[in-house]
Amino acid sequence: MQEKKNIMDYDTVALDQEGNAVIIIDQTLLPGRVELIALRTAQEIWDAIYLLKVRGAPAIGVAAAMGIYVLAKNIETEDFEEFYREFCRYKEYLDSARPTAVNLSWALKRMEQAALQAGRAEKKTVPQVKEVLREEALRIRGEDIEVCRKIGEYGLTLVKPGDGILTHCNAGQLATVKYGTATAPIYLGQERGYDFKVYADETRPLLQGARLTAFELYSSGVDVTLICDNMSASVMARGLVQAVFVGCDRVAANGDAANKIGTSVVAAVAKYYGVPVYVCAPTSTIDMETATGDQICIEQRPAHEVTDMWYKEPMAPEGVKVYNPAFDVTNHELIAGIVTEHGVARAPYTESLKNIMSQRIQG
Ligand code: MRU
Numbered sequence: 001m002q003e004k005k006n007i008m009d010y011d012t013v014a015l016d017q018e019g020n021a022v023i024i025i026d027q028t029l030l031p032g033r034v035e036l037i038a039l040r041t042a043q044e045i046w047d048a049i050y051l052l053k054v055r056g057a058p059a060i061g062v063a064a065a066m067g068i069y070v071l072a073k074n075i076e077t078e079d080f081e082e083f084y085r086e087f088c089r090y091k092e093y094l095d096s097a098r099p100t101a102v103n104l105s106w107a108l109k110r111m112e113q114a115a116l117q118a119g120r121a122e123k124k125t126v127p128q129v130k131e132v133l134r135e136e137a138l139r140i141r142g143e144d145i146e147v148c149r150k151i152g153e154y155g156l157t158l159v160k161p162g163d164g165i166l167t168h169c170n171a172g173q174l175a176t177v178k179y180g181t182a183t184a185p186i187y188l189g190q191e192r193g194y195d196f197k198v199y200a201d202e203t204r205p206l207l208q209g210a211r212l213t214a215f216e217l218y219s220s221g222v223d224v225t226l227i228c229d230n231m232s233a234s235v236m237a238r239g240l241v242q243a244v245f246v247g248c249d250r251v252a253a254n255g256d257a258a259n260k261i262g263t264s265v266v267a268a269v270a271k272y273y274g275v276p277v278y279v280c281a282p283t284s285t286i287d288m289e290t291a292t293g294d295q296i297c298i299e300q301r302p303a304h305e306v307t308d309m310w311y312k313e314p315m316a317p318e319g320v321k322v323y324n325p326a327f328d329v330t331n332h333e334l335i336a337g338i339v340t341e342h343g344v345a346r347a348p349y350t351e352s353l354k355n356i357m358s359q360r361i362q363g
Contacts, residue, residue: 007034007219012174013054013062013141019073019134022066024054027174031215039063042071042093049097049104052206056175057249057285058144061103064094065137068111073130080119083126087115099297100258100327101249102287107140144177147282150341152184155245158278158337158344159185159196163242166199166232166270169260170212171247171280181280181339182245183217190222198224199235203260205305205324232266236273244270244277245339246330251279251286255332255349256293261325267334276336283340283360286353293329301326 007030014023021038028051029035037053039045045067048054054063071090077083091108098104114136118124124132159165171182179187189196198217203209210226217224227235235241244266248257257263257279267277290296303322308314316322338345338352342359345352 005034007031007216008173010034010036012059012177013066015066015069015134015137015141020070022063022070024048024063025174026053027055027212028053030174030211039067040070042067042090045071046094046097049094055208056170056172057101057103057247058148058176058181058282059174060098060101061107061284062137062141062144062177064104065107065111065140067094068108069130069133069137072115072133075126078126080126080129083129084115084119087112098299100299101285103249103284106284110140111136141177144282145179147284147341148176148179148181148184149188151181151280151282151339152179152188154341154344155185155278155280155339156188156192156194158276158339159189159194159243161189161194162196163194164197164199164235164240166201166235166241166244166266166275167213168201168209168229168244168246168263168266169203170208170216171245171259172213172216174212174216175247180216181247181282183213184280185245186217186222187220190220196223197240198222199232199241200224200226201229201232201262201266202226203262204229205309207310208260229262229265233269233273236269236275241270241273241275244275246277246279248279248281248285249327250290250296251281251338251353252290252293252296253288253350253353254292255335255338255345255347255353256296256329257281257332257335257338258293258296258298258327258329261328264328264330264334267330271334277330277334278337278339278344279330279335280339283342283357286338286340286357288353288357293331296327296329298328299326300324
């Protein structure tokens with residue numbers, strides 16, 4: 001009998017051997033079924049991102065980078081300018097799948113820069129440009145592992161063994177290539193015997209906390225307790241939580257951070273109870289061109305996610321108005337620190353983030 005593989009042994013996003021498809025875990029089926037799917041066409045890649053089959057800011061970026069390579073590989077021309085025009089059409093299309101996570105446009109821009117450098121500046125042939133794109137996509141994937149591990153190391157300095165940690169949504173391995181961002185300190189802590197007690201918000205309406213975070217932490221042997229979104233005040237009031245670690249989809253230059261809807265509620269509650277909130281963000285998620293959180297585009301999602309999606313029959317009157325923003329912005333005043341691969345940024349964020357970003361450019 002074939003031994004059942006642990007969810008942590010699967011790649012969240014990978015390129016197939018021949019470079020003809022992006023292979024992802026279909027996260028909409030978790031935790032019930034672990035199914036790998038191959039994405040080959042622009043429509044398949046777009047749909048997978050829009051439908052959250054692959055989700056989480058860094059994983060979306062990696063999927064887009066690999067996706068545009070797969071599409072570019074099939075562009076049939078020897079002329080670079082013609083190739084580039086077609087490449088840009090794919091890039092714009094993929095970029096339109098989800099608006100909030102900056103990693104999507106960040107990864108696609110990086111792929112575009114690689115193509116331009118190779119094709120225009122270095123006058124490489126189109127087949128050579130394609131090879132450069134393959135290498136760049138794999139580099140983006142490799143860097144994500146490195147970056148998340150560093151976030152884990154810095155995050156670990158903010159907590160101590162035995163602490164209770166609350167997290168919201170899934171900023172775990174399933175949202176990245178490995179380790180996750182908000183979960184990286186938890187996984188590294190576990191390797192070192194820190195014995196954290198983790199509280200995972202279920203995260204309505206798409207239940208990423210229950211279906212994904214609780215699943216991956218539980219599968220890894222972490223002490224995790226699932227709570228409903230409206231229970232964070234209860235666990236904090238009882239002194240069960242010493243720190244909140246969350247991921248994010250875009251950090252503005254002033255430190256305002258967009259993350260899964262409900263994060264700002266947790267942050268406001270944590271402020272009341274004196275629990276520090278740490279936003280874990282690779283520098284690819286920091287958008288210095290967006291001055292404040294007010295300027296972040298928040299994705300609105302369909303009503304059925306709230307009324308019907310997880311129920312045998314609708315749990316709301318037919319035709320009722322539904323407000324379903326996928327993200328909210330946590331004001332920088334509620335954030336105790338932004339944990340990046342270059343260290344922990346502290347207020348005033350306008351200064352500290354500038355500093356962190358300059359290290360990224362040098363490094
Ligand atoms: O809509 P999702 O599931 O893509 O939302 C994910 C989140 O909000 C994560 O916290 C964020 O992308 C950070 S992932 C490291």
